[in-house]
Amino acid sequence: xxxxGLHFHFHLWLVFLxxxxxxxxxxxxxxxxxRCIAAxxxxxxxxxxxxxxxxxxxxxxxxxxEECCNWIGVGCDNSTGHVVKLxxxxxxxxxxxxxxxxxxxxxxxxxxxSNHFHKIPDFIGSxxxxxxxxxxxxxxxxxxxxxxxNLSRLLCLDFSRNSLSSFIPISFDNMPALQRINxxxxxxxxxxxxxxxxxxxxxxxxLNDNKLSGSLxxxxxxxxxxxxxxxxxxxxxxxxxTGALPDLSILSSLRKLSxxxxxxxxxxxxxxxxxxxxxxxxxxxxxxxxxxSEAHLFNLTKLQKLLISFNSFSFNPSSDWIPPFQLxxxxxxxxxxxxxxxxxxxxxxxxxxxxxxxxxxxxxxxxWFLNILxxxxxxxxxxxxxxxxxxxxxxxxxxxxxxxxLSSNLFHGLIxxxxxxxxxxxxxxxxxxxxxxxxxxxxxxxxxxxxxxxxxLLSGEIPDCWNKYMILxxxxxxxxxxxxxIPNSLGSLQTLESLRLRNTSLYGEIPQSLENCTxxxxxxxxxxxxxxxxxxxxxxRLDGLNVLRLRSNEFHxxxxxxxxxxxxxxxxxxxxxxxxxDIPSCLNNLTAMAHLGSSMALIPLAGxxxxxxxxxxxxxxxxxxxxxxxxxxxxxxxxxxxxxKSIDLSCNKLSGKIPRELASLQGLINLNLSRxxxxxxxxxxxxxxxxxxxxxxxxxxLSGEIPxxxxxxSFLSMLDFSNNNLFxxxxxxxxxxxxxxxxxxxxxxxxxEPLRKCPGGxxxxxxxxxxxxxxEGLFEPLWFFIGMIIGFLIGFWGIFGSLVIxxxxxxxxxxxxxxxxxxxxxxxxxMMVKLQRKLRLKE
Ligand SMILES: *[C@@H]1O[C@H](CO)[C@@H](O)[C@H](O)[C@H]1NC(C)=O
Ligand SMILES: *[C@@H]1O[C@H](CO)[C@@H](O)[C@H](O)[C@H]1NC(C)=O
Ligand SMILES: *[C@@H]1O[C@H](CO)[C@@H](O)[C@H](O)[C@H]1NC(C)=O
Ligand SMILES: *[C@@H]1O[C@H](CO)[C@@H](O)[C@H](O)[C@H]1NC(C)=O
Ligand SMILES: *[C@@H]1O[C@H](CO)[C@@H](O)[C@H](O)[C@H]1NC(C)=O
Ligand SMILES: *[C@@H]1O[C@H](CO)[C@@H](O)[C@H](O)[C@H]1NC(C)=O
Ligand SMILES: *[C@@H]1O[C@H](CO)[C@@H](O)[C@H](O)[C@H]1NC(C)=O
Ligand SMILES: *[C@@H]1O[C@H](CO)[C@@H](O)[C@H](O)[C@H]1NC(C)=O
Ligand SMILES: *[C@@H]1O[C@H](CO)[C@@H](O)[C@H](O)[C@H]1NC(C)=O
Ligand SMILES: *[C@@H]1O[C@H](CO)[C@@H](O)[C@H](O)[C@H]1NC(C)=O
Ligand SMILES: *[C@@H]1O[C@H](CO)[C@@H](O)[C@H](O)[C@H]1NC(C)=O
Ligand SMILES: *[C@@H]1O[C@H](CO)[C@@H](O)[C@H](O)[C@H]1NC(C)=O
Numbered sequence: 001x002x003x004x005g006l007h008f009h010f011h012l013w014l015v016f017l018x019x020x021x022x023x024x025x026x027x028x029x030x031x032x033x034x035r036c037i038a039a040x041x042x043x044x045x046x047x048x049x050x051x052x053x054x055x056x057x058x059x060x061x062x063x064x065x066e067e068c069c070n071w072i073g074v075g076c077d078n079s080t081g082h083v084v085k086l087x088x089x090x091x092x093x094x095x096x097x098x099x100x101x102x103x104x105x106x107x108x109x110x111x112x113x114s115n116h117f118h119k120i121p122d123f124i125g126s127x128x129x130x131x132x133x134x135x136x137x138x139x140x141x142x143x144x145x146x147x148x149x150n151l152s153r154l155l156c157l158d159f160s161r162n163s164l165s166s167f168i169p170i171s172f173d174n175m176p177a178l179q180r181i182n183x184x185x186x187x188x189x190x191x192x193x194x195x196x197x198x199x200x201x202x203x204x205x206x207l208n209d210n211k212l213s214g215s216l217x218x219x220x221x222x223x224x225x226x227x228x229x230x231x232x233x234x235x236x237x238x239x240x241x242t243g244a245l246p247d248l249s250i251l252s253s254l255r256k257l258s259x260x261x262x263x264x265x266x267x268x269x270x271x272x273x274x275x276x277x278x279x280x281x282x283x284x285x286x287x288x289x290x291x292x293s294e295a296h297l298f299n300l301t302k303l304q305k306l307l308i309s310f311n312s313f314s315f316n317p318s319s320d321w322i323p324p325f326q327l328x329x330x331x332x333x334x335x336x337x338x339x340x341x342x343x344x345x346x347x348x349x350x351x352x353x354x355x356x357x358x359x360x361x362x363x364x365x366x367x368w369f370l371n372i373l374x375x376x377x378x379x380x381x382x383x384x385x386x387x388x389x390x391x392x393x394x395x396x397x398x399x400x401x402x403x404x405x406l407s408s409n410l411f412h413g414l415i416x417x418x419x420x421x422x423x424x425x426x427x428x429x430x431x432x433x434x435x436x437x438x439x440x441x442x443x444x445x446x447x448x449x450x451x452x453x454x455x456x457l458l459s460g461e462i463p464d465c466w467n468k469y470m471i472l473x474x475x476x477x478x479x480x481x482x483x484x485x486i487p488n489s490l491g492s493l494q495t496l497e498s499l500r501l502r503n504t505s506l507y508g509e510i511p512q513s514l515e516n517c518t519x520x521x522x523x524x525x526x527x528x529x530x531x532x533x534x535x536x537x538x539x540x541r542l543d544g545l546n547v548l549r550l551r552s553n554e555f556h557x558x559x560x561x562x563x564x565x566x567x568x569x570x571x572x573x574x575x576x577x578x579x580x581x582d583i584p585s586c587l588n589n590l591t592a593m594a595h596l597g598s599s600m601a602l603i604p605l606a607g608x609x610x611x612x613x614x615x616x617x618x619x620x621x622x623x624x625x626x627x628x629x630x631x632x633x634x635x636x637x638x639x640x641x642x643x644x645k646s647i648d649l650s651c652n653k654l655s656g657k658i659p660r661e662l663a664s665l666q667g668l669i670n671l672n673l674s675r676x677x678x679x680x681x682x683x684x685x686x687x688x689x690x691x692x693x694x695x696x697x698x699x700x701x702l703s704g705e706i707p708x709x710x711x712x713x714s715f716l717s718m719l720d721f722s723n724n725n726l727f728x729x730x731x732x733x734x735x736x737x738x739x740x741x742x743x744x745x746x747x748x749x750x751x752x753e754p755l756r757k758c759p760g761g762x763x764x765x766x767x768x769x770x771x772x773x774x775x776e777g778l779f780e781p782l783w784f785f786i787g788m789i790i791g792f793l794i795g796f797w798g799i800f801g802s803l804v805i806x807x808x809x810x811x812x813x814x815x816x817x818x819x820x821x822x823x824x825x826x827x828x829x830x831m832m833v834k835l836q837r838k839l840r841l842k843e
Contacts, residue, residue: 445469685707
C-alpha cells in the first residue's frame with residue numbers, strides 16, 4: 001500500500017514537472033533553445049509509431065529528446081516553434097502515414113520521397129498549410145486522391161515514380177498557387193483535364209512515362225487556359241498520345257518541351273519556329289516525317305538541345321546556313337542528313353552530345369570537324385554512315401572521358417592518341433590501320449571502359465600495357481591483322497568481362513596471367529594459332545564464364561575436368577583443335593546447361609547510364625554477341641545469345657565413349673561431337689535432351705542402334721549421324737523420318753525411313769532391360785534371334801555379315817524383328833544363329 005501511494009505521488013510530481021517544462025518551452029522562457037511544442041512532439045511520436053524504419057534512421061525521434069525541432073528531418077518556425085517542415089526523404093521507411101500529422105497545423109513542407117509507403121492517406125487534403133508536397137519514389141498505388149484539390153496554398157506537387165493509376169483528377173480548380181506538378185513514372189491513363197490548364201501560375205508539368213492517351217491537339221487545347229502563358233516546361237514523353245503536332249507556339253513561355261516516345265505522326269509544323277523561348281525540343285521516337293527547313297528553326301535563338309531521332313525526318317539546310325542557335329545536345333540519329341557532311345555543324349562549338357549516327361552521310365569528314373569538338377564533349381556518335389577520311393592526331397584533351405563511336409564508317413589511317421582518353425571507344429568496322437601503340441601513351445587511365453577496334457586493318461602486336469587501364473570491361477580486337485602473343489598485362493584487368501581476340505593471328509600459349517581476369521564472362525580466342533593445352537585454371541579461376549570459345553586453334557591435350565566447374569557456362573566451343581582423350585563425364589556439372597530456359601536473352605556487360613535533365617536517363621548498354629556454328633552455319637548471335645546453350649567439340653581427336661552424364665544437360669540446344677574418334681553407342685538417355693535442336697555426331701566410330709528415346713526429341717531440326725557404324729532400324733517419330741537420308745548415310749547397317757525399308761515389318765515392343773550398352777549380354781531374348789534370322793532368310797547378307805564381324809551389333813537388334821508366328825522358321829533361325837556363333841567363336 002505504501003509503495004502504491006509513493007508511486008502515485010511520484011507520478012503526480014512528474015506530471016507537474018512535465019506541465020511546467022512544457023509551459024515554459026511554449027513561452028520560450030526557461031530554455032530559449034527548446035522551441036518544440038509538446039503537442040506537436042507527441043504527434044510526431046505518434047506518427048513514428050505507424051512507421052517501420054529500417055536501420056533506425058529516426059533514432060533521434062524519442063521522448064527523451066525534448067527538442068523535437070532538432071530531430072532529424074524536422075524543421076520548426078524560428079519564432080513560433082511550430083513544426084513547419086518534415087523532410088523524411090530516403091529514410092528507408094514504410095508503414096502507414098498516420099493522421100497524427102494533422103496535429104501539425106502549421107506544416108507547410110512535407111517530403112516523404114524515396115521510401116516504401118503504399119497508401120496516400122485521404123486526410124492529405126486537410127493539411128491545408130502545405131506549400132510543398134513530395135511523395136515521389138514510393139510504392140503508392142491507386143488513385144490520386146481528389147481531396148488534394150483542397151490544398152489551396154500548394155506550390156509544388158510531386159507524386160513521381162509511384163504506381164498510381166486511373167485518371168488525373170479534375171479538381172485542380174482550388175489550387176491557384178500551383179507552379180510545379182510532377183506525376184512522371186506512374187500508370188496514369190486518359191487525358192489531361194482542362195482544369196490543369198486553368199492554373200495560371202503553372203510553370204512545370206511533368207507527365208512523362210505514363211499511359212496517357214488522346215490526341216496531342218486536344219491536350220494542347222486543354223492546356224490553353226491561362227496556363228498557356230505561364231508554362232515553361234512540358235514533359236509528355238513516353239505516353240500514348242496520337243495525332244499530328246498542333247501549333248505549339250500558343251504555349252508562349254515554353255522553354256522545354258518533350259513529346260518523345262509517343263505515337264505522333266505527320267510533319268513538324270513550321271509554327272515551331274515561333275517558339276522563341278525554346279531551349280529544349282525533344283520529339284524523338286515518334287512517327288513524324290518530312291523535311292525540316294531553316295524556317296522551322298528560324299527564331300529558335302535560345303535552343304540548346306534538339307532531339308529529333310527515330311523519326312523519318314530529313315534535314316538538309318543549304319550549305320551556307322548559319323544556325324541561329326548554339327546547341328550543346330544534338331540527337332539526330334536515323335534522320336536523313338546526308339549525303340554531304342552537315343556543314344552547319346561547324347557553327348556549333350559548345351557540343352557535349354552529338355549523335356548523327358545512321359543518317360545517310362556519305363562524305364569525307366571535313367577538316368574543321370574535330371576542331372569544333374570542345375573539351376567538354378561527352379558523347380560523339382557518327383556510327384553507321386559512310387564517313388571517310390583520317391583523323392589527325394590533334395592536341396585535343398577532353399575534360400572528361402567521352403563516349404566515342406565511329407563504328408561502321410570508312411575511316412582510315414592511324415588511331416589518334418587522344419582517343420585513348422575516352423570511356424567508350426568503338427572504331428569497329430572501319431579501315432583504321434597501323435599499330436595499337438596509341439593505347440600505351442596514356443599514363444594511368446581511369447576512364448576507358450569499353451574498347452572495340454574489331455574489323456579494321458590494324459597490325460603489329462597487341463601491346464603489353466594493359467596494366468594502365470583500371471576499369472576496362474570489354475576488349476574486342478577481332479578480325480585484324482595482328483600477330484604475336486597474348487600479352488601478360490591483360491591479366492591485370494580485374495574488371496574485364498569480355499575479351500575477344502578472334503582471328504587476329506595470335507600464336508603461343510594462353511598466358512597464365514589471365515587467371516586473374518576473374519570477372520570474365522566471355523572469352524573468345526578462336527581462329528588463331530594458339531598452342532599448348534587448355535589450361536586447367538580456366539575452369540578453376542574463370543568461374544563466371546558464360547562463353548568459352550577456343551575454336552580453330554592448335555590446342556592439344558585433354559579437356560581439363562576443371563571446366564566442369566563452370567556453372568554459368570552456356571556456350572563451350574573447342575572445335576577444330578587437336579584435343580584428345582575422353583569427354584569428361586563431369587560435364588553434367590555445367591549447371592546452366594542442365595537447366596531449361598534462360599533467365600535472359602542477352603548476356604549483358606556492365607553498361608553506362610547517365611541522366612540528362614528533362615531528357616531522362618540515357619543508358620548505354622553493352623551486350624555480347626558471338627559467332628556460333630549452329631545447324632551447319634556460322635551465325636552471329638546477339639539478342640538471343642543468352643538463350644543459346646551449346647557444346648561444340650567437333651573436329652578434334654576425342655576418343656572413348658560419349659559419357660552418359662551428358663544426358664543431364666537438359667537445356668542443351670546444340671550438340672556437335674562430329675569428326676572425332678568416339679566409339680561405343682549413342683547414349684540411351686539421349687532422349688532426355690529435350691531442348692536439343694541440332695545434333696551432330698557424324699564421322700565418328702559410333703556403333704549400336706539409334707536409341708528409341710531419340711523419338712522424343714520433338715524440337716530436333718538438324719541431325720547428322722552420318723559416317724558411323726550405327727545399325728538397326730531408325731526409330732519411328734515424325735521428327736526422325738523427316739530428315740534427309742544424308743543424315744544417316746555412311747552407316748551400312750541402318751535401315752528404315754528415310755533409308756531403305758528394313759527387312760520384315762514392325763518389331764514387337766520389348767521392355768527395356770536396364771540398358772547396358774556396349775556390354776555383351778549373355779542372354780539374348782527370343783526376339784533377337786528372330787530378327788536376325790529374318791534378315792538372314794530374306795537375304796540381307798550384308799547386314800548379317802557385319803553382324804558376325806561386329807559382336808556388339810548383335811545386342812538389342814530388335815528393330816529388325818517382326819512378329820513371327822511360324823514356329824518352323826523360328827526353329828530354323830535359332831539353329832542358324834547358333835551355327836554362326838560357333839563358327840565365330842572358333843576364329
Ligand atoms: C536547453 O536545451 C538544450 C537542448 O535540448 C540542452 O542541450 C541544454 O542543456 C538546455 N539548457 C538548459 C539551461 O536547460
Ligand atoms: C532558423 O534559424 C536557423 C539558425 O539560426 C536558420 O539556419 C534557419 O534558416 C532558420 N529557419 C527559418 C525557417 O527561419
Ligand atoms: C475539401 O473542401 C470541401 C469544400 O471546400 C469540403 O467539403 C471537403 O470536406 C474538403 N475535403 C477535405 C478532405 O478536407
Ligand atoms: C481534355 O479535357 C477534358 C475535360 O477536362 C477531358 O475530359 C479530356 O480527357 C481531355 N482530353 C485530353 C486529350 O487531354
Ligand atoms: C520570328 O520572330 C519575329 C519576331 O518575334 C517574327 O516577326 C517572325 O515572324 C518570326 N519568324 C518566324 C519564321 O516565325
Ligand atoms: C551509336 O549509334 C548506333 C546506331 O545508331 C548505336 O547502335 C550505338 O549503340 C551507338 N553507340 C553508343 C556508344 O551509344
Ligand atoms: C579474319 O580477319 C581478316 C582480316 O584480318 C578478314 O579478312 C577475314 O575475313 C577474317 N576471317 C573471318 C573468318 O572472320
Ligand atoms: C594474379 O594476381 C595475384 C594477386 O594480385 C598475383 O599474386 C599473381 O602473381 C597473379 N598471377 C599471375 C599469373 O599474374
Ligand atoms: C561441380 O561444380 C562445383 C562448383 O563449381 C565444384 O565445386 C565441383 O568441384 C564440380 N564438380 C566436378 C566434378 O567438377
Ligand atoms: C596433334 O596431336 C598429336 C598427338 O596427340 C600429334 O602427334 C600431332 O602432331 C598433333 N597435330 C597437330 C596438327 O598439332
Ligand atoms: C559440326 O561441326 C562441324 C565441324 O566444325 C561442322 O562442319 C558442322 O556443320 C557442324 N554441325 C552442325 C549441325 O552445326
Ligand atoms: C539431301 O541433302 C543433299 C545434300 O545436302 C541434297 O543434295 C539433297 O537434295 C537432299 N535431298 C533431299 C531429298 O532433300
